Amino acid sequence: xxxxxxxxxxxxxxxxxxxxxxxxxxxxxxxxxxxxxxxxxxxxxxxxxxxxxxxxxxxxxxxxxxxxxxxxxxxxxxxxxxxxxxxxxxxxxxxxxxxxxxxxxxxxxxxxxxxxxxxxxxxxxxxxxxxxxxxxxxxxxxxxxxxxxxxxxxxxxxxxxxxxxxxxxxxxxxxxxxxxxxxxxxxxxx
Amino acid sequence: xxxxxxxxxxxxxxxxxxxxxxxxxxxxxxxxxxxxxxxxxxxxxxxxxxxxxxxxxxxxxxxxxxxxxxxxxxxxxxxxxxxxxxxxxxxxxxxxxxxxxxxxxxxxxxxxxxxxxxxxxxxxxxxxxxxxxxxxxxxxxxxxxxxxxxxxxxxxxxxxxxxxxxxxxxxxxxxxxxxxxxxxxxxxxx
DNA sequence: GAAGAAATGTAATAATATTACATTGTATTC
DNA sequence: GAATACAATGTAATATTATTACATTTCTTC
Ligand SMILES: [Zn+2]
Ligand SMILES: [Zn+2]
Ligand SMILES: [Zn+2]
Ligand SMILES: [Zn+2]
Numbered sequence: 430x431x432x433x434x435x436x437x438x439x440x441x442x443x444x445x446x447x448x449x450x451x452x453x454x455x456x457x458x459x460x461x462x463x464x465x466x467x468x469x470x471x472x473x474x475x476x477x478x479x480x481x482x483x484x485x486x487x488x489x490x491x492x493x494x495x496x497x498x499x500x501x502x503x504x505x506x507x508x509x510x511x512x513x514x515x516x517x518x519x520x521x522x523x524x525x526x527x528x529x530x531x532x533x534x535x536x537x538x539x540x541x542x543x544x545x546x547x548x549x550x551x552x553x554x555x556x557x558x559x560x561x562x563x564x565x566x567x568x569x570x571x572x573x574x575x576x577x578x579x580x581x582x583x584x585x586x587x588x589x590x591x592x593x594x595x596x597x598x599x600x601x602x603x604x605x606x607x608x609x610x611x612x613x614x615x616x617x618x619x
Numbered sequence: 620x621x622x623x624x625x626x627x628x629x630x631x632x633x634x635x636x637x638x639x640x641x642x643x644x645x646x647x648x649x650x651x652x653x654x655x656x657x658x659x660x661x662x663x664x665x666x667x668x669x670x671x672x673x674x675x676x677x678x679x680x681x682x683x684x685x686x687x688x689x690x691x692x693x694x695x696x697x698x699x700x701x702x703x704x705x706x707x708x709x710x711x712x713x714x715x716x717x718x719x720x721x722x723x724x725x726x727x728x729x730x731x732x733x734x735x736x737x738x739x740x741x742x743x744x745x746x747x748x749x750x751x752x753x754x755x756x757x758x759x760x761x762x763x764x765x766x767x768x769x770x771x772x773x774x775x776x777x778x779x780x781x782x783x784x785x786x787x788x789x790x791x792x793x794x795x796x797x798x799x800x801x802x803x804x805x806x807x808x809x
Numbered sequence: 810g811a812a813g814a815a816a817t818g819t820a821a822t823a824a825t826a827t828t829a830c831a832t833t834g835t836a837t838t839c
Numbered sequence: 840g841a842a843t844a845c846a847a848t849g850t851a852a853t854a855t856t857a858t859t860a861c862a863t864t865t866c867t868t869c
Contacts, residue, residue, distance in 0.1 A: 468866085470816070489856070504819060509857065514816095525715035526781060528825095528856060554766070556775045565773065571765045576744070576784055579759050584789030585746050591716060591783045594766055599774030658835090660847070679825070694850060699826065718825060718856095 445498070447478045454481055454536050458520050467518055476511035477532070480521055485562045486529030524555055524564055525591050531555075534566040552590060558598035565598070635688075637668045644671055644726050648710050657708055666701035667722070670711055675752045676719030714745055714754055715781050721745075724756040742780060748788035755788070 447455065455474055462469040479495050480487055493508045512530060515521040521530050534553075554567040572592055580587045637645065645668055649659040669685050670677055683698045702720060705711040711720050724743075744757040762782055770777045 468815080470865095472817075502819095503817090505857070506819085506859090507817070510817075525783070554769060556770065556773060558775075559778070565775070567769055567773070569765065569769050572762060572769075575759065575761045575765060576782070579744060579757055579762075580746065580784060580786065583746060583755065583757070584792065585748075585755070585784070586787040586792050587784050588749070588786040590785070591781060592766070593715070593781045594770060594775070594777050595780070596770065596778040597776040602774065602776050658846080660834095662848075692850095693848090695826070696828090696850085697848070700848080 445475045445478055447482065451478055451481045454532075458536055461520070462518055465518060467514070472507065473511045473514050476508060477515055477520055480515075480530055481532050481536070483531075486524050486527050486531050486564055488527075488529045492530075522553065522555070522566065524557065524593065526557060526593050526595060527564075531564050531566070534568075554592040554594065556598065557593060557595045558601055559595055560597055560601035560604075563598055563600075635665045635668055637672065641668055641671045644722075648726055651710070652708055655708060657704070662697065663701045663704050666698060667705055667710055670705075670720055671722050671726070673721075676714050676717050676721045676754055678717075678719045682720075712743065712745070712756065714747065714783065716747060716783050716785060717754075721754050721756070724758075744782040744784065746788065747783060747785045748791055749785055750787055750791035750794075753788055753790075 455478055458477055459469040459474070475496060476492055479492050489505070489508050489512060492512075493503060493505060496503045496508065512521070512523075515530075516523060519533055520536060521532055523530055552568075552570075552573045554569060554572055556565040556567065558564070573590065576590055577587060579585075645664055648667055649664070652659040665686065666682055669682050679695070679698050679702060682702075683693060683695060686693045686698065702711070702713075705720075706713060709723055710726060711722055713720055742758075742760075742763045744759060744762055746755040746757060748754070763780065766780055767777060769775075
């Protein structure tokens with residue numbers, strides 16, 4: 430036959446294999462999608478898996494490179510479409526300052542699916558360390574409440590928000606606190 | 620003779636001419652720079668003037684095109700360097716979601732130079748209308764206070780922040796409120 | 810299994826931003 | 840008013856991020 434030899438008949442694009450830990454997170458994500466009537470395809474699962482394997486934000490083109498294995502040559506739209514899907518379903522976040530992506534922390538830490546879309550989707554705050562590039566997701570509701578208040582004042586219909594803070598994380602600040610002068614925004618009660 | 624902080628008198632790159640209103644804002648900006656020991660060159664003044672002429676955020680390459688007059692062919696670094704300068708001195712803001720730039724509202728509305736760098740620099744909130752593309756700068760201090768509080772909890776040294784809200788402005792919401800279904804973030808009074 | 814919808818493949822291109830190095834302008838010192 | 844050092848700009852090339860448009864495949868539903 431002229432057909433290429435495919436390892437499996439069920440999946441035309443054999444998924445990456447990830448650690449058991451990440452596979453578990455991927456299963457949770459899949460459950461969340463099913464719950465929302467969305468399809469977690471092999472492609473999307475691969476992209477999410479790759480994002481989960483990174484300790485730091487990943488760029489779309491990094492993901493693209495990592496997808497290029499075993500004779501597959503995906504193009505940018507492949508990655509961007511998967512990213513769009515994952516963003517829409519609250520599984521990842523885009524860090525605007527970095528043009529890069531991180532998994533939603535709920536995926537990492539919650540064992541049940543609960544109010545994910547309500548509490549987390551589009552409403553988190555991100556602390557970006559300039560030193561070690563780590564991004565921490567904070568789920569403080571006060572910020573959103575304030576923004577809602579502001580928008581109400583302005584009669585502005587709020588649809589999504591980005592709240593990002595750049596600076597130095599606790600770990601890095603401790604590592605070399607004596608070496609560098611502080612460039613902190615003046616804190617008035619510290 | 621008085622050491623006036625003007626763009627060089629025999630400038631090899633003749634500055635654009637702007638409306639009296641914008642020239643006035645440019646003069647204020649120049650005064651702010653002088654105050655900070657920075658040089659408002661003709662190039663930087665031109666870029667700021669162009670940004671001020673726009674009612675909406677402008678991209679770097681739009682500015683680049685607009686600078687191409689009277690035999691001048693500036694390249695991207697020219698614009699990006701000017702933008703960096705203007706950002707550093709709090710004269711403009713970068714809207715991360717749009718990769719575009721707007722003048723700091725203080726430049727438009729304050730007649731004296733006061734605590735610009737303290738209150739405005741890097742700490743404002745931006746309301747981005749998806750419909751008419753207008754961006755409104757809000758100077759609510761509560762958001763920053765909350766972020767400081769969060770960062771203190773995390774021992775995170777805060778250096779700069781982005782707070783952006785996308786949605787529909789009052790004007791656009793009124794224009795066609797009956798036509799479109801509301802896609803607002805669910806308000807939790809339910 | 811045929812029709813329609815959703816997802817993916819593919820090629821090309823658009824939009825945004827940076828690097829590296831040469832040149833020119835400006836301020837300071839002598 | 841040169842010499843100098845530094846700041847700013849010019850220039851070419853390239854890097855990075857993202858989208859468009861259209862063909863093909865896969866999945867769902869009937
Ligand atoms: Zn999240
Ligand atoms: Zn760090
Ligand atoms: Zn401002
Ligand atoms: Zn509007």
